Amino acid sequence: MTSSADLPDFAIEVRGLKKTYAGSKKAPPKVALKGVDLVVPRGSLFGLLGPNGAGKSTLINILAGVVNKSEGEVRIWGRDIDAQPRAARAALGVVPQEIVADVFFTPREALEVQAGFYGVPRGERRSDELLAALGLSDKANAYVRALSGGMKRRLMVAKALVHNPPVLILDEPTAGVDVELRRQLWEYVRRINAEGVTILLTTHYLEEAQELCDTIAIVNRGEVVVSEPTATLLRRLDTRNVVVTPDAPLPAPPALRGLQVAARPNGAFAVTYRLGEGTVEQVLAAVRAAGVGIKDIATEDPDLEDVFLALTYGDPSRPSPTAD
Numbered sequence: 548m549t550s551s552a553d554l555p556d557f558a559i560e561v562r563g564l565k566k567t568y569a570g571s572k573k574a575p576p577k578v579a580l581k582g583v584d585l586v587v588p589r590g591s592l593f594g595l596l597g598p599n600g601a602g603k604s605t606l607i608n609i610l611a612g613v614v615n616k617s618e619g620e621v622r623i624w625g626r627d628i629d630a631q632p633r634a635a636r637a638a639l640g641v642v643p644q645e646i647v648a649d650v651f652f653t654p655r656e657a658l659e660v661q662a663g664f665y666g667v668p669r670g671e672r673r674s675d676e677l678l679a680a681l682g683l684s685d686k687a688n689a690y691v692r693a694l695s696g697g698m699k700r701r702l703m704v705a706k707a708l709v710h711n712p713p714v715l716i717l718d719e720p721t722a723g724v725d726v727e728l729r730r731q732l733w734e735y736v737r738r739i740n741a742e743g744v745t746i747l748l749t750t751h752y753l754e755e756a757q758e759l760c761d762t763i764a765i766v767n768r769g770e771v772v773v774s775e776p777t778a779t780l781l782r783r784l785d786t787r788n789v790v791v792t793p794d795a796p797l798p799a800p801p802a803l804r805g806l807q808v809a810a811r812p813n814g815a816f817a818v819t820y821r822l823g824e825g826t827v828e829q830v831l832a833a834v835r836a837a838g839v840g841i842k843d844i845a846t847e848d849p850d851l852e853d854v855f856l857a858l859t860y861g862d863p864s865r866p867s868p869t870a871d
């Protein structure tokens with residue numbers, strides 16, 4: 548019998564993970580992961596963010612068992628990938644970034660073949676349930692090559708779930724996917740997460756990570772820059788923007804002493820101030836003192852994009868330290 552006491556605290560546990568890709572005659576060795584420590588709590592919907600080349604795919608591919616690590620320890624559902632590779636892999640479903648279409652199978656066959664690959668007994672297979680859950684029932688017997696891109700992507704999610712893994716990794720699942728499909732996919736991801744599946748997803752859609760994920764880790768240049776609950780991460784950025792629409796067109800946004808000013812579309816400009824060091828009133832006074840009449844204002848809270856930029860590229864709203 549399984550009680551929650553038997554379940555691991557962390558669905559994924561990564562300690563001191565390093566990866567250097569071997570060089571070739573033309574290219575020197577490439578360090579992709581410099582020593583990553585990361586824990587994904589059981590039950591979480593965890594977002595892994597990072598710029599291109601940060602090391603996200605390398606990390607995911609090591610978890611999935613398709614890239615060998617150079618150093619470090621990895622456990623999936625408490626199972627060490629070196630000591631118990633099969634058991635570790637059985638606990639994991641992976642939806643890869645690229646669409647891989649099984650052109651010779653129908654969706655139902657593709658799921659059956661995948662289930663066979665994982666050794667799921669016939670009586671325990673749930674191909675039809677997965678097809679229904681992902682809105683593919685009426686395509687169950689169609690040629691996969693006749694499916695739209697969105698349907699193929701949903702089929703890949705179904706394939707990753709045939710063996711009922713407690714942990715699901717989605718590698719950029721909504722890249723190039725239309726808004727409606729993205730919404731459906733996220734709805735499904737939320738649902739299975741609520742049913743207990745731990746989700747790790749990588750995405751470039753920062754807004755979505757912010758909306759969807761309870762915990763977010765940011766990876767940059769092979770290192771984890773930060774890993775914490777989404778709300779904590781957002782609180783790190785103690786700035787606000789005031790977006791001002793002037794009452795007459797300006798040749799350029801005004802320069803305001805001690806404040807960061809950035810142009811916005813349609814002649815508007817955003818003024819960033821630090822909480823505790825300024826107020827909206829002071830910003831507006833500075834704008835008026837610069838001779839700008841105000842037609843309209845709006846205030847903005849920081850979003851993940853701001854946090855991300857601040858953590859990975861240095862905070863542009865913070866004055867750089869003077870050299871004297």
Ligand SMILES: Nc1ncnc2c1ncn2[C@@H]1O[C@H](COP(=O)(O)OP(=O)(O)OP(=O)(O)O)[C@@H](O)[C@H]1O
Nearest residue numbers: 568577578579597598599600601602603604605606
């Ligand atoms: N097979 C490989 N051989 C050599 N270098 C590689 C290999 N795969 C990745 N790299 C390098 O390792 C670094 C990390 O790449 P990785 O693909 O893990 O980043 P990423 O964060 O997933 O980027 P993206 O968002 O573009 O997918 C990059 O500098 C990349 O060029």
